[in-house]
Amino acid sequence: SQQGEEDPQALSIQEGENATMNCSYKTSINNLQWYRQNSGRGLVHLILIRSNEREKHSGRLRVTLDTSKKSSSLLITASRAADTASYFCATDYSGSARQLTFGSGTQLTVLP
């Protein structure tokens, strides 16, 4: 299976704290994306990092990519209750740019 793994599977933090989620994948990629999914809803794209980039920021989000370790992390700073959701990394493999493979996901709960 090409599916990546994410850890932790579940994370519970207090509002204002930072949340870090990790993603590992198996083969060479074109880019890696992070998506958020509120309960029972569709996925929303958060950020994309190309395979030749090491770090990217967008608002309170910081993504890192280590292609030598085939891993990525998503940091959400100063979390809010509205950040409660499932977070998935998604990779598209070299030669198959139309096909995204999603990681197993991290369920984040931010307590007010």
Added chain:
Amino acid sequence: DTEVTQTPKHLVMGMTNKKSLKCEQHMGHRAMYWYKQKAKKPPELMFVYSYEKLSINESVPSRFSPECPNSSLLNLHLHALQPEDSALYLCASSPDRLAKNIQYFGAGTRLSVL
């Protein structure tokens, strides 16, 4: 307009019924996707249409039949489903640019097969 619209939001059907899920986007995207998602699992790709032609079929059973009538519409025809087919069915679209493939998702159809 960055919206992908899916109808219906909820669907309950018996194993002998025939029903269809619909998806529409007006962003000019040329790739459209169907995913199946079980509870607490990631989305699993079912079909990909690119420029209105089926380009990827992930070994999905024939009781699921996709159709792309035009570049804005995507249907998923359902027939003789099994209870294990109960899931959230997500539609997505993307510009189909190889350099970036950001996908825009609809809110999904929650399907229950009795």
